[in-house]
Amino acid sequence: PRARATLQDLAEARYLLAVATGKGRRGLDRDMAIHGVDVLFSTTRCADDAPSKPHPQMLEDIMVEL
Numbered sequence: 001p002r003a004r005a006t007l008q009d010l011a012e013a014r015y016l017l018a019v020a021t022g023k024g025r026r027g028l029d030r031d032m033a034i035h036g037v038d039v040l041f042s043t044t045r046c047a048d049d050a051p052s053k054p055h056p057q058m059l060e061d062i063m064v065e066l
Contacts, residue, residue, distance in 0.1 A: 008040060016042045018045070025048040032044070043062055043065050
């Protein structure tokens, strides 16, 4: 119930937030915007960007970017 508030608190505390998901870019962007959390994340990676989990590429890309 407090997921968005918790993410907001983390972002305000200057934590770098990221998402790595097997979902496609269109679905990820839509869902994040619907829930109003898209502006809280520094970066995202999805199945359109790199091989899906458990392959480590998404996480490696995120770590390099952050």
